[in-house]
Amino acid sequence: MSNHITVTTGIYDAIKDTLRRKKVSLEEEKRLTEELRKAKQVLRRDLPTDTVTVNRKVTLKDHTLDFEHEYIFVPSTKVKLKKNKHSILSDIALAVVGYKVGDIIDWPFRDGERKIEIVKVEAWEG
Numbered sequence: 748m749s750n751h752i753t754v755t756t757g758i759y760d761a762i763k764d765t766l767r768r769k770k771v772s773l774e775e776e777k778r779l780t781e782e783l784r785k786a787k788q789v790l791r792r793d794l795p796t797d798t799v800t801v802n803r804k805v806t807l808k809d810h811t812l813d814f815e816h817e818y819i820f821v822p823s824t825k826v827k828l829k830k831n832k833h834s835i836l837s838d839i840a841l842a843v844v845g846y847k848v849g850d851i852i853d854w855p856f857r858d859g860e861r862k863i864e865i866v867k868v869e870a871w872e873g
Contacts, residue, residue: 750785751845753788754786754794754845755800756788757791758835762779801835806867810864820844838857852864
């Protein structure tokens with residue numbers, strides 16, 4: 748399990764902006780603030796390929812609800828839920844962004860705490 752998230756400066760700033768705009772629950776805000784405080788910021792080319800970020804296809808296993816699902820995380824301007832394209836600032840993306848394959852995250856979603864495992868991360872060119 749990673750003890751810190753690894754994100755690009757652009758993603759870091761986008762999360763900070765989301766927090767500033769109060770777009771998340773109080774529990775999520777506390778958690779994201781703590782994660783950003785310890786986050787490692789890198790250039791996009793230096794971000795490991797197994798790390799969740801924008802323009803990646805990510806397979807997640809939800810241990811709490813017992814299902815596996817694939818998400819494509821895209822910039823907020825390119826969201827198309829019918830095509831499984833979710834904003835990098837959506838609740839599920841904020842829970843896992845910056846983590847890598849094999850990490851298991853306990854996250855305070857609005858509907859309760861859930862345990863999410865990152866099964867696979869692939870580059871995605873849309």
